[in-house]
Amino acid sequence: MALFQRMSTGKGGHVDVSITECMATHLVQSASAYAYMGAVRGRRSPQNSGLEEIMPCADGYCLPSAQGSQPWETVAALVGEEGLEDDRFATAEGRIAHGLELNQLLVKGLGRWNKEELFHASAERRLLFGMVQDAGDLFNCPQLRVRDFYTTVEHPVAGVAEYPGEMVRLSEGSYQHRRPAPRLGEHNREVYCDLLAAEPRDLVALRRWGAI
Numbered sequence: 001m002a003l004f005q006r007m008s009t010g011k012g013g014h015v016d017v018s019i020t021e022c023m024a025t026h027l028v029q030s031a032s033a034y035a036y037m038g039a040v041r042g043r044r045s046p047q048n049s050g051l052e053e054i055m056p057c058a059d060g061y062c063l064p065s066a067q068g069s070q071p072w073e074t075v076a077a078l079v080g081e082e083g084l085e086d087d088r089f090a091t092a093e094g095r096i097a098h099g100l101e102l103n104q105l106l107v108k109g110l111g112r113w114n115k116e117e118l119f120h121a122s123a124e125r126r127l128l129f130g131m132v133q134d135a136g137d138l139f140n141c142p143q144l145r146v147r148d149f150y151t152t153v154e155h156p157v158a159g160v161a162e163y164p165g166e167m168v169r170l171s172e173g174s175y176q177h178r179r180p181a182p183r184l185g186e187h188n189r190e191v192y193c194d195l196l197a198a199e200p201r202d203l204v205a206l207r208r209w210g211a212i
Helices: 002-009 019-026 028-037 072-079 092-097 099-110 115-124 135-139 142-146 188-195 200-209
Strands: 055-057 060-063 150-155 159-164
Touching: 019 028, 055 099, 060 115, 072 099, 072 115, 092 099, 188 200
Parallel strands: none
Antiparallel strands: 055 060, 150 159
């Protein structure tokens, strides 16, 4: 908006972004619960239903959810554990009241799923199941690979490695890898002599004194 203001009026604006305020804005349910009812949401009980919480699966962790436009029967059929279609779990209130039993059934059912297969199977049923990805999963993520997110960097000491690249792509071009991370003192001459007008002999003296 500040850029639009500059384009429209010729005068820009100062942009002040707070990390804490961004996090507070993200806590939508907690903030509204306090604003309307004065209620402070605490940590969930470890004996909760398991829905909307990280749960173990065959090769890692997933995040099962009952949110979305699909009925509970669709969730139960996807997980595939006998007992989930019991009438006790048919409503949100019932799933809370019988949370411990529901949790046990989910653990058994999800334990037969690989997280990526579960993620795609849930999406086909218009369900919001997530998969927990670690650094290795992200490094081998097909989506990121197709997008050429990682860029190869050759460093004279560290060798060749792949690093995360640009997050935002602009039509006029944006991020480009130009050089690897500098070694200690690699650019001393450029900084001290070219930018600060020091003499080469000054670098010798600084090194002798242990200043650089």
